[in-house]
Amino acid sequence: MLHAVPSWHVHHHARRMYHLSLSGLGLGLLMSIETTTITLVPIGSVPSDLLVWLQDRLREELQLAVVVDEAIPLPGQSYNDRRGQYQGDALLIALRGYRLHGVQRIVGLIDADCYAPGLNFIFGQASINGREAVVVLPRLRQSYYGLPEDQPLFRERVLKEIVHELGHTWGLGHCPNPQCIMHFSNTLQDTDRKGLAFCPRCHTQLHEQHWQAAGS
Numbered sequence: 001m002l003h004a005v006p007s008w009h010v011h012h013h014a015r016r017m018y019h020l021s022l023s024g025l026g027l028g029l030l031m032s033i034e035t036t037t038i039t040l041v042p043i044g045s046v047p048s049d050l051l052v053w054l055q056d057r058l059r060e061e062l063q064l065a066v067v068v069d070e071a072i073p074l075p076g077q078s079y080n081d082r083r084g085q086y087q088g089d090a091l092l093i094a095l096r097g098y099r100l101h102g103v104q105r106i107v108g109l110i111d112a113d114c115y116a117p118g119l120n121f122i123f124g125q126a127s128i129n130g131r132e133a134v135v136v137l138p139r140l141r142q143s144y145y146g147l148p149e150d151q152p153l154f155r156e157r158v159l160k161e162i163v164h165e166l167g168h169t170w171g172l173g174h175c176p177n178p179q180c181i182m183h184f185s186n187t188l189q190d191t192d193r194k195g196l197a198f199c200p201r202c203h204t205q206l207h208e209q210h211w212q213a214a215g216s
């Protein structure tokens with residue numbers, strides 16, 4: 001189900017699927033993704049200039065509709081007093097209850113530290129082959145480590161984490177290629193080293209999965 005259409009072209013499929021190209025990510029191959037809209041949802045307070053910038057860049061990179069919705073409150077029940085962190089799982093569950101017509105993927109952004117069982121902290125978390133993802137902002141800032149703030153670097157890191165978590169929602173696991181967006185970021189050096197693009201292997205996997213989904 002490959003069509004040589006320009007990268008900006010999104011055309012309607014009879015089964016309400018969209019064929020689109022990720023050539024914005026330097027991929028060049030057309031793929032079919034059931035996702036039509038990505039909704040960014042601030043969880044608690046998130047800088048509005050960041051949201052506007054992310055919306056533009058995600059649209060550009062993914063060639064998908066991206067909307068920013070109103071903030072939802074920080075879910076108190078997911079806060080661990082002892083650790084002083086929110087639990088990522090609980091945030092995904094909070095987003096699961098989020099209903100919005102036509103929304104296919106929801107990315108929560110939280111400007112408070114988070115963890116997952118067995119991990120000291122997380123940069124993000126996603127439901128594999130699911131609908132929800134969360135990206136955690138504080139540790140993506142240079143100032144968190146006592147370094148001078150670097151807004152462009154911070155924004156790029158947030159963007160990478162979002163694309164990475166979206167990759168998980170599209171069924172991708174971690175990739176051994178350190179340049180690939182699906183490479184696991186154990187440290188920020190890992191995040192900074194990798195590009196925004198899916199490597200050929202991940203891209204093929206993404207393509208095949210969604211091609212099969214669209215063709216079945």
Ligand SMILES: [Zn+2]
Binds near residue numbers: 164168184185
């Ligand atoms: Zn991951």
Ligand SMILES: [Zn+2]
Binds near residue numbers: 176180181198199
């Ligand atoms: Zn890869």
